[in-house]
Amino acid sequence: MSKSLLEKFQVAPGSQVRLSEIAGNDQSAFPELDKKSSAKVLEGVVEELRALQRIFYAVHSRKILVVIQAMDAGGKDGTVRHVFSHMDAHGIHITSFKKPTEEELDHDFLWRIHKHAPKNGHIAVFNRSHYEDIIAVRVKKLFPDEVWQRRYQHVIDFERMLAEEGTIILKLFLHISKDEQRDRLAARLTRPDKLWKFEPDDLKDRARWDDFQRAYEDLIGQTSKPHAPWFIIPADRKWYRNLVIAHLLKETLEGMNLEYPQPHFDPSKIRID
Ligand code: ATP
Ligand code: MG
Numbered sequence: 001m002s003k004s005l006l007e008k009f010q011v012a013p014g015s016q017v018r019l020s021e022i023a024g025n026d027q028s029a030f031p032e033l034d035k036k037s038s039a040k041v042l043e044g045v046v047e048e049l050r051a052l053q054r055i056f057y058a059v060h061s062r063k064i065l066v067v068i069q070a071m072d073a074g075g076k077d078g079t080v081r082h083v084f085s086h087m088d089a090h091g092i093h094i095t096s097f098k099k100p101t102e103e104e105l106d107h108d109f110l111w112r113i114h115k116h117a118p119k120n121g122h123i124a125v126f127n128r129s130h131y132e133d134i135i136a137v138r139v140k141k142l143f144p145d146e147v148w149q150r151r152y153q154h155v156i157d158f159e160r161m162l163a164e165e166g167t168i169i170l171k172l173f174l175h176i177s178k179d180e181q182r183d184r185l186a187a188r189l190t191r192p193d194k195l196w197k198f199e200p201d202d203l204k205d206r207a208r209w210d211d212f213q214r215a216y217e218d219l220i221g222q223t224s225k226p227h228a229p230w231f232i233i234p235a236d237r238k239w240y241r242n243l244v245i246a247h248l249l250k251e252t253l254e255g256m257n258l259e260y261p262q263p264h265f266d267p268s269k270i271r272i273d
Helices: 005-009 035-059 076-082 132-139 145-164 178-190 201-207 209-223 238-254
Strands: 063-070 092-096 123-127 167-175 230-234
Touching: 005 230, 005 238, 035 238, 063 076, 063 238, 076 123, 076 167, 076 238, 132 145, 132 209, 145 167, 145 209, 167 209, 167 238, 178 201, 201 209, 209 230, 230 238
Parallel strands: 063 123, 063 167, 092 123, 167 230
Antiparallel strands: none
16 A cells, blocks of 8 residues: 555545546455455554544644545445444544434524534544535425535535634545445345335435436535545445545544643652652
8 A cells, every 4th residue: 555545535626526437346445455354454443543533632733524425325324333433432523414404494504514513632523414405405406506506615615614723624425336225225125233224215316326426526526625625435345445434534643743742740740649
């Protein structure tokens, strides 16, 4: 693994994204691994992440926001479970954004989002996000086109503000193939532990697969910015998705050259009776 994964998966601002040209089952960042052999590797990376997060928390000067978007069954929950839920609970906050309530719809679309933005020393993970207010609104035609169109600039400005106020932003698009989605939705129907996740309306969204893909291509190209980049993660293989994301986070924390803060007193002069 020579090239940094932050570089490898990052979408250049303004680029023309073509999801159909990116294989969902790509595993080129870890060609030597498979599901079985990756388990130990992930464990090691998550352990390193935990150590880095402890320093990040102690330093208390920056914040991290991870946005996760995907098609249904794209693996958002699995990513949270396998990568983020192993981190120190004090410093991590996970928010799932569902269909807006009436009260939320009565406000501007960032109202419900902003209050979950992270504070110093903390990592916030958005399972779906303000990007639904563009994607879902566009594809399902929930509001007139000009509403989602002008929201591009709103989210760009919002994220620039967060970045300038000390937030490091990583936006992850979990890219699965249409076949993989079929298999995962079908598995929800046959497995009692997954049936609760099946939502018949997801099939309506699946029927609009091409519209969603086009909307994501447009969105990712236009809203990937140096201070808030998108990463397209091949996500048909769950182990690969988890490993790539854990590495992205690790590289981000390592890039901060974190060190525990120096005490404002001389510990050798302290007596505890
Ligand atoms: P899973 O992938 O495990 O099914 P989920 O994130 O799809 O989890 P659900 O409760 O099944 O969770 O679905 C949430 C739904 O809410 C999605 O269809 C999503 O498009 C919709 N949604 C979220 N935010 C918005 C929004 N701002 N406007 C319109 N729809 C939204
Ligand atoms: Mg769902």
